[in-house]
Amino acid sequence: MNTIISTNNAPGAIGPYSQGVKTAGGLLFVSGQIPLVPATGAMVEGGIEAQTEQVLNNLKAIVTEAGYALTDVVKTTVYITNINDFGKVNEVYGKFFTENCPARVCVEVSNLPKGALVEIDVIASK
Secondary structure (H helix, E strand, O other): OOEEEOOOOOOOOOOOOOOEEEOOOOEEEEEEEOOEOOOOOOEOOOOHHHHHHHHHHHHHHHHHHOOOOHHHEEEEEEEEOOHHHHHHHHHHHHHHOOOOOOEEEEEEOOOOHHHOOEEEEEEEEO
16 A cells, blocks of 8 residues: 655645655655745745755655655656756755765756746655
């Protein structure tokens, strides 16, 4: 049986989806997070670095709520609206994933919800 993961420490779902789903087999799938501040629901102020940090903090909150740690993350997908921001995103990303780094895909997309510059989803395993 799957367990739905939800926390007030990350933005609530803005559609018909869950923040995360933990499977009976121990996999955790976390929905893509954009840089919304959980307390206000507003987009974080600042450029790509500030947005990436907020996204990763939102992901960390959901992963933690499920009883996992960032070191349990095995796969991430990073969506950015400007591939030229990859270096900046990578610098912030490297502060959250410092060892046993997960597999990753990074793609440029034409648009993200609410005008976000970055969105990231993760899969974790215990």
